[in-house]
Amino acid sequence: MAKSKYSMHYCAYCHKETKMEVVGGPNADGQPGGTDAKMWYRCTRCKHSALLDRDTSQRKAVDEKLDRGAATEYSATKVFSVGQTIYHSEWDDLGRVVAKIKTSSGVQAIAVSFEKHGDRKLIENLATEPLHEHPTQP
Ligand SMILES: [Zn+2]
Structure with a gap:
């Protein structure tokens, strides 16, 4: 798997792992600090966006x-x-x-x-x- 802005995440709308596109960092949440490890992802199947944990650790293979x-x-x-x-x-x-x-x-x-x-x-x-x-x- 080459580096890309796509990664596999569990989509709450599709109820399965889907290919998601990185949309950007969190800015909807007005709370300073605490949510820096999260990113907005958009499901390429249903086009819904979700704020998910960024892939910071490789220890956990699958969510x-x-x-x-x-x-x-x-x-x-x-x-x-x-x-x-x-x-x-x-x-x-x-x-x-x-x-x-x-x-x-x-x-x-x-x-x-x-x-x-x-x-x-x-x-x-x-x-x-x-x-x-x-x-x-x-
Ligand atoms: Zn989806």
């Missing part, structure tokens, strides 16, 4: 289908690591952690690429105690 059995169920109180597969029970969706985010308020979050819901940001490592106390009046 394999996410495995429900190997996924960790998402909970805001848990801590996740980049590359981990998670399952969001409310959405019934599998996703992979692509980045760790620290919000300005100090809350930890993860950027997750979901199969059905696409790129989402989720809270992690949330303290179990409530944020605001509600003192009970007698």
